[in-house]
Amino acid sequence: RKEVEQDPGPFNVPEGATVAFNCTYSNSASQSFFWYRQDCRKEPKLLMSVYSSGNEDGRFTAQLNRASQYISLLIRDSKLSDSATYLCVVRSSASKIIFGSGTRLSIRP
Amino acid sequence: GAVVSQHPSRVICKSGTSVKIECRSLDFQATTMFWYRQFPKQSLMLMATSNEGSKATYEQGVEKDKFLINHASLTLSTLTVTSAHPEDSSFYICSARASSGHTEAFFGQGTRLTVV
Numbered sequence: 152r153k154e155v156e157q158d159p160g161p162f163n164v165p166e167g168a169t170v171a172f173n174c175t176y177s178n179s180a181s182q183s184f185f186w187y188r189q190d191c192r193k194e195p196k197l198l199m200s201v202y203s204s205g206n207e208d209g210r211f212t213a214q215l216n217r218a219s220q221y222i223s224l225l226i227r228d229s230k231l232s233d234s235a236t237y238l239c240v241v242r243s244s245a246s247k248i249i250f251g252s253g254t255r256l257s258i259r260p
Numbered sequence: 261g262a263v264v265s266q267h268p269s270r271v272i273c274k275s276g277t278s279v280k281i282e283c284r285s286l287d288f289q290a291t292t293m294f295w296y297r298q299f300p301k302q303s304l305m306l307m308a309t310s311n312e313g314s315k316a317t318y319e320q321g322v323e324k325d326k327f328l329i330n331h332a333s334l335t336l337s338t339l340t341v342t343s344a345h346p347e348d349s350s351f352y353i354c355s356a357r358a359s360s361g362h363t364e365a366f367f368g369q370g371t372r373l374t375v376v
Contacts, residue, residue, distance in 0.1 A: 185364070194353055194367040195304065238304070248294055248355065248365050252303035 154178060155241050157251035165259055168229050172254045174239030175221045183242040184215055186224045188235045189253065195238055198224075226256075234258045263287050264356050266368025273344055273375055281339045281371045283354030289334035290356035294365065295327075298351040310337055344375040 157174045164170050176184075184201035199206065201213040201222050212225040226233055239251035263286040273279050283293060292311050296304040308324075310316035310331035318324045328340040337356075341348055351372050355365040 192351075192372075194370045196367070197364060200364070247306065247309055248357070249306060250296070250304040 153252075154243070154249045155239055155251040157239050157254050159252055159254060161255040161257055163257045163259060164229060166229060166231055168258075169225065169227045170229055170256060171223060171225045172237055172239075172256075173221055173223050174251050175219075176239075176241045176249075177220070178241070178243050179217075179220060181220075181241045181243050184213075184222050185240040185242075186211075186213055186222075187238040187240050187250070189238055190235050195240075195250075198237070229256075229258050231258050231260065264290075264354065264366045264368045266354050266371055268371060269369055270372045271374070273373070275345055275375055276343055278340055278342045279344055279373060281341075281352055281354070281373075283337045283339070283356065283368050285335045285356045285358075285366070288356075288358045290337070290358060291334065292357045293331055293337040294355045294357075295329060295337075295339050296353045296355070298353065298370075304353065307339075341373065344373070346375045349373055349375045 155176050186198040187195040188198045189195040199208050199213050201215045205214040210227045214223045234257050236253040236255050238253045242248050265284045267282045295307045298304045306319050307322045308316040308318045308329050310329050312331050312334050316329040331337040351370050353370040354368040357365045
């Protein structure tokens with residue numbers, strides 16, 4: 152079983168739609184969680200950290216469920232510029248940073 | 261955010277030669293650096309984790325004698341692909357983390373290696 156698993160997509164949604172991604176992790180001792188965004192042939196960039204109480208940054212909402220070992224990312228009112236691959240990232244207790252395989256999102260006009 | 265500089269951004273080398281990739285943290289001291297490899301349309305795969313002044317920890321399936329990692333200072337880590345083969349052609353990305361108290365990692369721009 153992979154340490155971090157994501158639905159690869161692609162998700163193809165119209166502009167203005169709400170879209171949600173989930174990610175599961177296998178190590179219950181994992182300490183920190185993030186969502187990164189990667190545009191084609193570019194390095195990943197931090198989108199937001201994920202806190203236990205859930206957190207929101209504009210149109211983006213991240214949530215963590217430690218009991219079920221999953222994190223989620225919700226994007227509201229999606230824009231064309233949101234098209235990218237979204238990477239779920241988990242820092243384990245051993246301080247390794249592990250990436251999920253990424254979920255491709257394509258927003259159509 | 262913090263800046264991590266990776267060099268070169270692109271390199272083409274002949275099969276059998278070695279290639280060195282540098283990763284520098286420009287405005288912070290990186291106690292831990294990570295090296296990833298990404299094949300086309302695939303996810304980032306962690307190759308190894310290096311802590312300054314100690315040997316790198318390699319992930320299962322990554323040959324430590326082929327992918328030499330040196331993290332001699334708090335601002336520089338290098339990855340040397342030795343005796344490169346065409347199947348080593350990939351996108352290599354480093355990331356650096358400031359200290360144990362910081363969980364966010366910052367990424368270099370990546371190096372596209374093509375072995376011909």
